[in-house]
Amino acid sequence: MKRMLSLLLALAMVFALCACGADAPAAPAEPAAPAAPADPATPEAPAEPAEPAKPAELKKVKFLLNWTIAADHSPYYVALEKGWYEEAGLDVEVIIGQGSGYSVTAIDAGTADIAIADAPVVFQYRQQGAMAKIIGIIFDNHPNSMYYWEDSGITKPQDLVGKTVAVPETDGHKVMWPAFAAMLGIDPESVEFVNIESTAKVSALASKNADVVFELLTGYPNFESAIPDGGFGNFLWADYGFQCYAHSYITSDDMIANDPETLKAFLDVTYRAWEYVLNNPEEAIDILAKYHSINTADVLKALQIEYSFLKTQNYKDNGIGYIDAAKMQQTYDLVNTYQTELDFGLEDIYDDSFLPATPYTNFTME
Numbered sequence: 001m002k003r004m005l006s007l008l009l010a011l012a013m014v015f016a017l018c019a020c021g022a023d024a025p026a027a028p029a030e031p032a033a034p035a036a037p038a039d040p041a042t043p044e045a046p047a048e049p050a051e052p053a054k055p056a057e058l059k060k061v062k063f064l065l066n067w068t069i070a071a072d073h074s075p076y077y078v079a080l081e082k083g084w085y086e087e088a089g090l091d092v093e094v095i096i097g098q099g100s101g102y103s104v105t106a107i108d109a110g111t112a113d114i115a116i117a118d119a120p121v122v123f124q125y126r127q128q129g130a131m132a133k134i135i136g137i138i139f140d141n142h143p144n145s146m147y148y149w150e151d152s153g154i155t156k157p158q159d160l161v162g163k164t165v166a167v168p169e170t171d172g173h174k175v176m177w178p179a180f181a182a183m184l185g186i187d188p189e190s191v192e193f194v195n196i197e198s199t200a201k202v203s204a205l206a207s208k209n210a211d212v213v214f215e216l217l218t219g220y221p222n223f224e225s226a227i228p229d230g231g232f233g234n235f236l237w238a239d240y241g242f243q244c245y246a247h248s249y250i251t252s253d254d255m256i257a258n259d260p261e262t263l264k265a266f267l268d269v270t271y272r273a274w275e276y277v278l279n280n281p282e283e284a285i286d287i288l289a290k291y292h293s294i295n296t297a298d299v300l301k302a303l304q305i306e307y308s309f310l311k312t313q314n315y316k317d318n319g320i321g322y323i324d325a326a327k328m329q330q331t332y333d334l335v336n337t338y339q340t341e342l343d344f345g346l347e348d349i350y351d352d353s354f355l356p357a358t359p360y361t362n363f364t365m366e
Contacts, residue, residue, distance in 0.1 A: 056089060058086060058089055058090060058091035059089055059090050059091065059259075059262050059265075060091045060093070061085075061090050061091065061092045061093065061113050061114060061262060061266060062093050062095060062111070062112045062113045062114075063076065063092050063093065063094050063095065063112070063113065063114050063115070063266075064095045064097055064102075064103050064106050064107075064112035064114070064115035064116070065094065065095065065096055065097035065103075065115075065116055066097045066099065066100055066103055066115070066116035066117060066118070066172070066247065067096075067097045067098075067099065067198060068096055068097070068198050068199055069096070069288070069292045069294060070216075070218065070219075070299070070302065071218060071285070071288075071299045071300070071302035071303035071306060072138065072139075072218065072247070072302075072303070072306055073094075073288065074277055074284040074285060074287065074288040074299075074303065075270060075273035075274045075276070075277045075284070076092070076094050076270065076273065077094070077287050077288050077290070077291050077292075078273045078276055078277060078283075078284050078287050078288075079092075079269050079270065079272070079273040080092065080094070080291075081287045081290070082273075084269045084272060084273065085266075085269050087269075088265040088266075088268065088269050089265060090262065090265055090266060090269070092266070095112065097115070097116065098168075098170055098198060099168055099169075099170030099171045099172065099198065100116075100117040100118040100121040100122075100170070100171070100172035100175065101117075101121055101125065101169075101170035101171075101172070101175055102170045103115035103116060103117040103121075103250065104117050104121060104122055104125040104126075104130050104132050104250065105125070105130065107130070107131075107132045107250055107251060107252050108125070108129075108130040108131055108132055108252065110252065110254070113251065113252075113255055113262075114135075114249060114250070114251050114255075114263070114266060115249075115250050115251075116138065116247055116248070116249060116250070117132075117172070117247075117248060117250050118144075118172030118175070118176065118246055118247060118248070119134060119137075119244060119245035119246060119247075119248045119331050120172075120175070120176050120179065120244060120245075120331060120334065120335050120339065121172050121175045121176065122134055122248065122250055122349065123331065123332065123335040123336075123339075123340070123342060123349055124175060124335060124339060124340045126344065126348070126349060127340050127341075127342050127343070127344065131252055131253040131254070132250050132251070132252060132253075133250060133251060133252075133253060133256060133348075133349060133350055133351055134245075134248045134249070134250055134323070134328075134349060134350040134351075135248075135249050135250065135251055135256070135263060135267065135350070135351055135352070135354045135355075136248065136249040136267050136270075136271070136321040136323070136352075136354065136355060137245055137246075137247070137248050137249075137321050137322065137323055138246070138247035138248060138249065138274075138310075138321070139245075139246040139247045139306070139309035139310065140309055140310065140312040140314055140315055141238060141246070141308065141309045141312065142237060142238045142242055142243065142244055142245070142246040142309075143216045143217045143218055143236070143238075143246060143247075143306070143309055144172070144173055144176065144180075144214070144216065144217075144236070144237040144238070144242060144246070145214075145215060145216055145217040145219075145220075145234050145235060145236050145237060146160075146165075146173075146212050146213070146214050146215070146234060146235050146237070147205055147212065147213045147215055147219075147223055147232055147233070147234045148163075148205075148211060148212045148213075148232060148233055148234070148235075149205070149208065149211060149231060149232055150231055150232060150233050151231065152211045152212075154211070154212070154233075156235075157180075157184050157235050157237075157240055158184050158185070158186055160186070160190075160191050160211075160212060161186055161187075161190040161191065162190065162191070163191055163192070163211040163212055164191070164192045164193075164194055164210045164211050164212070165191050165192070165193050165194065165210060165211070165212045165213070165214060166193075166194040166196045166200075166201065166204035166205070166209060166210035166212070166213045166214075167193060167194075167195075167196065167201075167213065167214040168195065168196055168197065168198050169195050171198070171214065173214035173215070174193065174214065176242075176339065177214070178338070178339055179242075179334060179335060179337075179338035179339035180237055180240075180242050180338075182337075182338040182339075183240070183241045183242060183334075183338055184240065191212075194209065194210050201213050201214075201215045201219065201222075202215075202219070202222045202223055202226045203226070205223065205227070205232065206223075206226045206227050217234070217236055217305060218302040218303075218305050218306050219302065220234065220301075220302070220305060221297075221298040221299075221301035221302050221305075222295075222298055222302075224298075225295065225298055242334070243330060243334075244327070244330055244331035244334045244335075245327060245328060245331045246309070249267065249270075249321075251263060256351060260353075260354065263354040264354050267321065267354050267355060267356060268356045268357075270321075271319070271320045271321045271355075271356050271360045272356075272360055274310070274320045274321070274360065275320060275360040275361075275362055275363055277303070278307070278310060278311065278320075278363040279362070279363055279364075281300060281303050281304065282300065284303070285299050285300045285303060307366055308366065311363060311364075311365055311366050313365070315361070316361055316363070316365060317361070318359060318361075319355070319356060319359020319360050319361050320359070320360045320361070320363075321355055321356075321360075322352075322355065322359065323350060323352040323355070325346075328346060328349075328350055329346055332346050332349065
């Protein structure tokens with residue numbers, strides 16, 4: 001009996017322990033191991049920096065002057081000095097000129113992109129087959145002139161008959177002389193021409209190697225400096241009926257067709273520079289002197305003479321470089337009547353679509 005009770009008691013204790021195990025709380029979970037810190041010796045690689053933007057490649061422009069350095073060339077060096085051409089995307093190379101005829105020939109041959117030439121010369125050379133057009137004007141009035149010794153008996157342009165005239169072969173004066181002579185009523189062959197270098201005009205007169213020298217009115221200060229005692233005079237062709245356009249910017253038909261944006265950019269900067277020169281003449285000449293050896297006093301005087309060809313009501317109203325269709329027709333008629341018979345229309349000699357969209361008119365009238 002005792003053994004039976006002991007067995008029953010043992011079984012009861014086993015059941016009690018099992019019951020207690022069922023009600024006991026679950027053992028706590030083991031804490032998660034902390035994440036390993038990043039190795040300071042191997043930091044995260046930074047993002048690759050963006051490639052810097054490459055500057056746009058500048059458009060190379062060969063710009064041929066009409067002549068050796070003069071006051072009216074100062075705007076191009078102002079634009080270079082101030083970086084305006086570069087800002088417009090242009091790399092402008094300024095090339096010393098050898099006369100209007102040379103300029104038109106260079107444009108036609110493609111050795112220059114833009115050049116300066118006297119307007120009537122462009123008409124004549126286009127008639128001869130040169131593919132050149134006027135795209136802007138520099139001088140609104142014509143500055144052609146002639147210098148002579150007062151003791152030579154010359155008192156009017158018609159007195160050139162039988163005289164010697166010194167002028168380079170490709171000079172605009174020489175090319176346009178037949179037209180002016182016809183207007184004067186004299187035979188163009190009635191004078192004897194002496195061919196000289198472009199830099200020898202003043203010395204040709206000063207040394208009396210010729211009775212007359214053809215040169216622009218703006219060259220007066222140079223003669224005045226070389227001949228301080230005077231004794232010479234000059235005639236402005238415009239005072240004797242030679243009314244037409246003069247210095248102009250020209251380019252080729254190909255350039256007009258294939259690169260109009262370069263032409264627009266060049267003219268916009270150039271006329272901006274002209275406006276600056278008209279308002280800051282002393283600074284403009286000082287800048288020119290940085291690039292070329294010049295007599296700053298004489299060149300400044302020449303620039304002030306040029307004001308009469310630039311500070312016109314036409315330019316004040318319409319912008320520097322404006323092309324007046326009526327005056328272009330007048331130039332056409334002068335060449336056609338007195339110089340070379342033209343078989344092309346007026347629309348074939350100029351294109352005014354490249355002039356600045358916003359005209360440059362900020363200058364005071366004289």
